[in-house]
Amino acid sequence: MNCPPVYIAVFIHALAALHSPILAWARSQPAHPVVAVVSDFFCGWTQPLAAEIGVPRRPVGCDDGFPVAFPAIPREPAFEWREISMLYKAYIEGLVEEQVGESLKQNCLWNLEGWGFVSNTFRALEGRYLDAPLEDLGFKRVWAVGPVAPDTDAAGERGGEAAVAAGDLSAWLDAFPEGSVVYVCFGSQAVLTPAMAAALAEALERSAVPFVWVVSGDGVVPEGFEARAAAAARGMVVRGWAPKVAALRHAAVGWFMTHCGWNSVLEAVAAGVPMLAWPMAADQFVNARLLVEDAGVALRACAGGAGVAPDAGELAAVLADAVGEKGSGARARAKELAADAAIAVRSGGSSYEDLERFVQEIQKL
Known part of the structure; x- marks a missing residue:
């Protein structure tokens, strides 16, 4: 025109x-x-x-497997529609009221107008993305100041009677060889459906790997599974809060099955524990790809997302491979990345220096 x-x-x-x-x-x-x-x-x-x-305001032919490409990002990743943030999908598909959707959109746009971004990450983990000015961020500066991960879990009776004491869990883990136990925890918000829980329970039994399974909130465990695990002296089910950071730093814990929420990711990275990636929603699919394909510190456990139950046999094979020779590469890389993370936050490290530079920029104002 x-x-x-x-x-x-x-x-x-x-x-x-x-x-x-x-x-x-x-x-x-x-x-x-x-x-x-x-x-x-x-x-x-x-x-x-x-x-x-x-x-529904979604692209034509946009089923759950519809690929969404990001050509401006290094390596030009593409994600399936089911892997895109639920907030964005809800907006595009008209699943929220117009006023709410527009408010959500405006909130994101306002964020992009910011002077810069401070991120809980570090260069050894996301260097290729930190060093590439991104159009989506308005080419703004990103200060990487992480990993911001606690050394130990906060003390206190979190979860009341449902919580397990750090000492009790540590004592149970002491009976197992170094790196032999899989710690299973999907955070405080991701709740497995009965079908997902059944598949996980069957996989844990078929693989015969020692495990700790933390079940939070309204989570379910198949009937009889907890008793069988206790009888075999091979598994522990924790209902409610558990000292995750302390558990990940225990020598017996060799793998962490996680939904790939960023806090959980950094806690595992700082502890040097490789991950079994089972993303559910939000940024978790992006995080899982970073861990598996870029960092090499994770194996894919299940790619279906929230509500999708994996094949129990396939998941059992993943568990067995992880604790076996096939998981050695990820275990070694996780130790290397933990060392890089520790260096990053020390004086002279990349995150320490980024934080110093950020403070200096603030002082100039």
């Missing part, structure tokens, strides 16, 4: 006047509801229109 910008602006504004009559027409067709909206670039107002009509 070869027109002065003011004419284009007026044109777009005029087209938006079609919103109300089209909405009225669509609502007058109960026998033949609108199932898709195909619109021009100049008709962005059709996005809220689609939400009002009840049309």
Whole structure:
């Protein structure tokens, strides 16, 4: 369109006047509801229109396996639609009210207007991304000041009677050889469905690996499993809070099965424990790929996401491989990365220096 910008602006504004009559027409067709909206670039107002009509606002043909590429990011990663942030998907698919969705969008855009970003990471883990100015971040500076991970768990009776004391767990772990136990914990928010829990329980039994399984909140454990694990003196089920940091730093713990939440990731990295990646939602699929493909400190346990139960036999094989020779590479790399993390936060380390530079920038203001 070869027109002065003011004419284009007026044109777009005029087209938006079609919103109300089209909405009225669509609502007058109960026998033949609108199932898709195909619109021009100049008709962005059709996005809220689609939400009002009840049309999911997702790309054409965008099933859960639809690839979403990020060509501006190093290595040009692509993720399946099911792996994209649920907040973004809810906005695109019109699963939240228009006002809520627009508020969410504006919040993200405001964040990008920031002067810079301080991130809980370090160069040995994400150097290739920190060193590449990203258009999505407005080419803003990122100060990597991590890993910010506690040395020990906070003291106190977290979880009350449901909590296990650090001493009790440590005493139980003391009976096992170095690096032989798999610590299973999916954080405080990710709750396994009965089918997922059943698959995990079966895999743990079939693999015969020693384990600690922390079940939080309303999590379920298959009937009889806990008693069988205790009878075999090979497994421990913890209901409620457990001292995760202390457990990960125990010599007997050799692997951490995790949902790949970033706090959990950094706690494992700092402890030098390789991970079995079972991402559920949010940023966890991105984190899992970073750990498996870039850092080499994780193996994929399950890629299905929230609500998807893995094949118990396949998961048992992953567990057996992890504690066996096939897991040696990830174990060695995890130790190396832990050493890099420790160096990063010491005087002269990359994260220490980034924090110093950030403070200096603040002082200039």
